[in-house]
Amino acid sequence: MRKGAVLLIVGIVLSAVLYIAYYCFATAPMAGMLKQPGGGLEWLRREFHLTDAQYARIHQLHDSYAPACARMCEKVTRANARLEEVIRRNDGVTVEVQAAMEESAAVRRECSLAMLAHAYVVSAEMSPDQGQRYLEMIQSRLVEPGLDYDALVSKAGR
C-alpha cells in the first residue's frame, strides 16, 4: 500500500512536470517568433517553405518596399484625417465632402495597387505553387480584408 502511494505521488508530480515541460518546449519557437521584430517575415519563410536564397531576396524586396509603404501609410492617415474633419464640418454630402472622399478612395486604391505590385514581385521569387498560394492569400486580403487585426494590435502592444 505504501509503495502504491509513492507510485501515485510520483505519477502526479511527473505528470505536472511533463505538462509544463512539453507546453514550454512546444510553444517556445512560435513565442520567440512573435517577440522578434522580423516575426512576420519569418512567418513568410516557414509558411511558404522559402529557401535561404529566396528568403534573402524577398527580405531585400521587403526592405526596399518598406519606405514607400511608410510614405503611403502617412498619405492614408492624412487623407482619412481630412475626410473626418470635412465630414464633421459639413451637414450633408457637399462638394467638399465628395472631394475628400474621392481623395481618400484614391489614396486607398494607390495603396492596394502598390501592395499588389509588391506581392507579384515577391511571388515571382517563390516556387510556382507557393507563389500561387501567396498571391491567393494577398488577393483574399485585398478583396476580403477581414484579417484578425485586433489580435495583431493586442499582441504587438501597438
Next chain:
Amino acid sequence: MKPDDELKARLRAWSVDPQLPDSFQRAVWQRIAVRQSGRKRLVSGWLEEALSVLLQPRYAAAIGGLMLATSLGLAHLQAQQVNSEHWRVLEARYTASINPEVMSWIER
C-alpha cells in the same frame, strides 16, 4: 357558585408535572450518536476499501501512467491551440507590414 365558575376554579388549580425517566436524554443522544457513527463508518469504510485497491502497486502504476498520458495529451492540445493563434497573429503582422492602409489603421 355557577358551574362555569367551578370549572374555571378547577382548571386554575390543575397543574401538570411530567416526569421523564432519568435516562431519557442520555438514551436519545446515544441513539443519535450510534446512527451518525454508522453513517461515518459506511463512508470511511468505502473510502478505505477504494484506497486499499487503488494503492496496490499495479493499480497505482496504471493510474500514474494514465495521468502521464493525459497530461501529455492536454499539453499537446493546449500548445497546438496557442501556436495556431500565434501563427494567425504572425500572418496578420506580415500582411499589415505590406499594406499601408492597415498600417495607418494600426498606428491610429
